[in-house]
Amino acid sequence: MTRAAHAAAMDGKQKLQEIAAKTLGGKPEQYEVASERVFRKGGGQGITLAQAAQHAIQLGGKYDGHEPPDDVNKFTKASIAALAGQGLVAAAKDKYPRDGQTFSYVACFAEVEADVETGQYQVTDFLAVADVGTVIHPRSVGGQILGRATLGIGHAIGQKWVFDPHYGHTISLRFHHTKPPTILDVPVNMQWSALDIPDPETPVGARGIGEPPVGGGCAAILNALSDALGDEIFRRAPVNLDTILTSLEAGRPMQDPLTAHI
Amino acid sequence: MAIIRDVMATFQLYQPTSVADAQRLLEQHGSDALVLAGGLDSMDWLKDRIRKPKVVVDLGGIEELRGIRESSDGVRVGAMTTLTEIAQSHLIQQSYRVLAQAAELVASPQIRNQGTIGGNVSQDTRCWYYRAGWPCYRAAGNICYADTPVGRNREHAILHAERCIAVNPSDTAPALIALDAKFVVLTPKGEQSVDAEDYFVGPDLDITRMNMLRPGYLLTSIRIPSAWAHSEFYFEKVRDRNVWDFPLMNVASAIKSSGGTIQNIRMAVNAVAARPLRLKMVEDSVRGKPRNAATGEAAGKLAVQGAVPLQFNAYKIPLMRNLVKRAISGAQEAA
Numbered sequence: 001m002t003r004a005a006h007a008a009a010m011d012g013k014q015k016l017q018e019i020a021a022k023t024l025g026g027k028p029e030q031y032e033v034a035s036e037r038v039f040r041k042g043g044g045q046g047i048t049l050a051q052a053a054q055h056a057i058q059l060g061g062k063y064d065g066h067e068p069p070d071d072v073n074k075f076t077k078a079s080i081a082a083l084a085g086q087g088l089v090a091a092a093k094d095k096y097p098r099d100g101q102t103f104s105y106v107a108c109f110a111e112v113e114a115d116v117e118t119g120q121y122q123v124t125d126f127l128a129v130a131d132v133g134t135v136i137h138p139r140s141v142g143g144q145i146l147g148r149a150t151l152g153i154g155h156a157i158g159q160k161w162v163f164d165p166h167y168g169h170t171i172s173l174r175f176h177h178t179k180p181p182t183i184l185d186v187p188v189n190m191q192w193s194a195l196d197i198p199d200p201e202t203p204v205g206a207r208g209i210g211e212p213p214v215g216g217g218c219a220a221i222l223n224a225l226s227d228a229l230g231d232e233i234f235r236r237a238p239v240n241l242d243t244i245l246t247s248l249e250a251g252r253p254m255q256d257p258l259t260a261h262i
Numbered sequence: 263m264a265i266i267r268d269v270m271a272t273f274q275l276y277q278p279t280s281v282a283d284a285q286r287l288l289e290q291h292g293s294d295a296l297v298l299a300g301g302l303d304s305m306d307w308l309k310d311r312i313r314k315p316k317v318v319v320d321l322g323g324i325e326e327l328r329g330i331r332e333s334s335d336g337v338r339v340g341a342m343t344t345l346t347e348i349a350q351s352h353l354i355q356q357s358y359r360v361l362a363q364a365a366e367l368v369a370s371p372q373i374r375n376q377g378t379i380g381g382n383v384s385q386d387t388r389c390w391y392y393r394a395g396w397p398c399y400r401a402a403g404n405i406c407y408a409d410t411p412v413g414r415n416r417e418h419a420i421l422h423a424e425r426c427i428a429v430n431p432s433d434t435a436p437a438l439i440a441l442d443a444k445f446v447v448l449t450p451k452g453e454q455s456v457d458a459e460d461y462f463v464g465p466d467l468d469i470t471r472m473n474m475l476r477p478g479y480l481l482t483s484i485r486i487p488s489a490w491a492h493s494e495f496y497f498e499k500v501r502d503r504n505v506w507d508f509p510l511m512n513v514a515s516a517i518k519s520s521g522g523t524i525q526n527i528r529m530a531v532n533a534v535a536a537r538p539l540r541l542k543m544v545e546d547s548v549r550g551k552p553r554n555a556a557t558g559e560a561a562g563k564l565a566v567q568g569a570v571p572l573q574f575n576a577y578k579i580p581l582m583r584n585l586v587k588r589a590i591s592g593a594q595e596a597a
Contacts, residue, residue: 117584118500119577158502162390166412171390173310182370184504240502241510242416242577249580 004094006203012090015063019055019088020047049088056088065089102201104209105131108149108216110187112224116248119241121228123153123187123221128213130194134205138194144209145192152217154181156225158238271314279323285448285480291317293477298322299342299381302373307386312395327380327482330354336488341380341481345434346371348379358486360495360514364437367499370506380481383435383445383461384473387428387536388508390414399425399469409572416574417510420566420582422535426465427572430472433499435462435538436514436530441490448480455485459530462537472536490516490528496589500581509533511581515589517553524553529589531565534582541565541586548590558591 016038017028024045032041039046047055056063065084068077071093080091111125128145135141159180162172172178198205218237225239233239233247235257246254273296278284288295296315298304299322307313321327327342330351337353348354349366368374368382386393387400389408397403408415409427418427438445438458445461447454456474461481463471475481493516501507515529527545532538544561551557562583569579 117588118581120500122504162414164391164407164412164414166410167407171394171414173394179502179507182503182505241500241581242574245577245580249577254576 002202002204002206002208003096004092007092007094007096008090011069011092012088015056015088015090016049016052019052019059019063022059023047023055053087057085060085063088065091069093071095096203098201100201102199102207104133104207104212106145106149106209106212106216108152108213108220110153110217110220110224112221112228114225114228114244116229116244119243119245119248121157121225121241121244123157123185123224124189126153126187126190126217126220128192128216130192130209130213131197132194132209133197133199133202133207135194135196136204136206141194141209142192145194145213146190148210148213149190149192149217150181150186152214152219153186153221155214155218156221156237156239157181157185158240160238270308271311273308273315274317275320276317277320277323279325281324281326281448281480281482284319284321284324285478287317287319288480289450289478291319295319295477297475297480299384300344300377301381302369302377303381303385306393310393310395312393321380333485336491337486339379339484339486341483342378343380345374345377345379345382348434349374357488357491358441358495360440360493360497360516361434361437361486363495363497364434364499364512364514367497367512368433369508373506379434379484383432383438383484384475384481385432386472388417388431389428392428399465400428402470411573413573415572417508417533418572418575419535420569420571420575420578421539422464422466422537423570423572424465424469426469426536428536429533430462430535430537431508432532432538433509433512436512436532437497438484438486439530439538439540440495440514440516440528441486442528444485444487445481446483446485447474448482449476450478453482458484459538459540464536490518493518494592496592498585498588500585511578511585513582513585513589517590517592519553522552522554524548524551524557524590527590529586531582531585534569534578544586544590553590553592555587555591558587558589561590562587 013033016033017031020031020038021028030041031038036049037046038052061067065080068080069091072091080089083089107129109127110123112121113124114121128149130145159178161170161178163170199207232253234243235253243255276287278287294316296318298318298320321342327340329340330343331338345365345368349362354362391407392398392400396407398406406425408418419429443458444455462473496515499509499512501509511533513531517524518526530538530540544565547564548557548561565586566579566583571579
């Protein structure tokens with residue numbers, strides 16, 4: 001996504017510079033784009049992006065999407081055709097060099113406190129460290145890491161649909177019946193960190209983040225529980241207090257591995 | 263025009279402003295009427311179109327049903343008093359803390375702002391099958407869908423199940439039983455005051471009702487005697503998540519002790535049977551005993567005698583044993 005978005009943005013910038021040159025004279029490379037304007041380098045004459053978009057419609061052709069680039073996907077061409085004539089249309093194919101795949105990694109650490117008389121447990125501490133390339137917007141990436149880790153914590157501590165295999169019927173009828181985690185289930189002490197090592201495969205060095213913390217968040221809770229209570233307590237997620245209590249009572253696992261989505 | 267099915271069925275809405283008017287309406291419409299308190303339980307039934315009453319009597323406008331008033335022999339709580347009002351009442355917190363604790367653990371802040379004490383004790387069971395409108399025993403059918411080898415009965419009963427295995431989900435009910443509260447009910451034959459534990463009905467008595475309310479009946483207030491004020495209280499609720507959840511089990515106790523010896527005690531658990539259970543045998547067994555872990559341990563074992571687990575709720579037996587133990591020994595032991 002980072003690569004394609006960057007390619008389209010570069011096309012948009014190029015078109016803005018060309019429109020400015022056609023409107024105000026000079027060469028495209030004599031113009032720069034900033035602060036919602038395109039203007040002569042070092043200050044001077046310029047037009048707003050809104051004015052540039054109006055010029056794009058007047059110019060037509062590649063500027064307002066009537067002539068899409070040859071090399072883009074046919075679905076992208078269909079999208080461009082749907083937008084054509086409404087403003088400046090930027091579109092480009094990702095042609096940046098690639099020398100490998102791009103993956104994000106997240107390491108999650110959790111501490112849980114379990115009550116062996118009721119089976120209830122609380123996540124008391126949580127840390128996620130992400131390797132997601134360059135950090136462009138720290139608050140945004142932190143929100144992604146902790147927010148999605150919370151989804152994983154939910155999968156570990158209780159969120160599930162309830163299904164009756166005999167009657168073949170889902171009996172939890174609404175999303176809230178799946179019991180997603182609440183703010184009081186999230187640890188008070190929840191931290192994140194990112195390595196901020198640029199990814200050579202993307203033009204800005206950033207990678208995608210969102211899904212990786214889900215698995216990490218879930219697995220960290222399960223590992224912490226296993227460490228606290230023993231390896232033979234549960235064999236599937238979510239781990240509810242009934243699983244813990246019956247297994248501790250019996251001294252052996254009392255819940256079968258997951259065979260159906262129940 | 264298409265018939266829109268995804269809405270509540272049509273009903274006549276009455277919003278009386280006095281108990282007398284409400285009672286007249288309830289007597290007039292009998293079993294056609296549904297009583298609406300805070301609406302948290304009722305709205306599910308209406309929106310799912312499982313219940314289609316012809317008449318809904320909304321008690322929200324009856325001022326005389328609200329409020330917490332101190333009397334010569336205790337306190338009177340109007341049935342329409344919200345759970346937030348009870349949890350935050352200085353009087354309840356000071357003298358009857360177990361009820362404030364129970365009310366504060368109900369659902370979520372939003373629900374407690376709207377939900378009432380009368381509604382909380384009178385709410386219907388949460389059995390998945392029954393609430394989805396399946397024609398089970400409780401719905402006047404002739405089968406229990408939850409009591410099969412793979413039925414989802416993790417939340418269901420371990421005691422006093424009889425055909426129906428559903429449980430009562432109220433958090434405030436066991437606290438009121440521990441406080442020896444009296445429920446004041448208006449009936450067509452006049453006012454009745456019943457012991458808290460007798461307000462609730464098990465499937466042996468009537469499988470289609472959770473409490474003594476019949477058509478035309480109205481719970482108006484709950485009276486808490488001063489006899490158990492300032493006792494040593496204990497309340498604990500066990501649930502799947504920390505807010506907005508029904509109890510998997512809860513326990514309430516009120517103890518009067520002297521020199522570490524239990525002089526008198528009342529205790530109740532809920533979500534183990536179709537009605538909240540007062541543990542009379544346990545009370546009798548611990549009177550005169552020291553209030554310590556050994557007494558609690560023995561009481562816990564006694565409490566679960568006769569408990570029968572279903573396929574997925576065996577955890578409730580050690581859970582009840584441990585909660586009773588804690589409610590008597592007083593302190594949560596370190597995990």
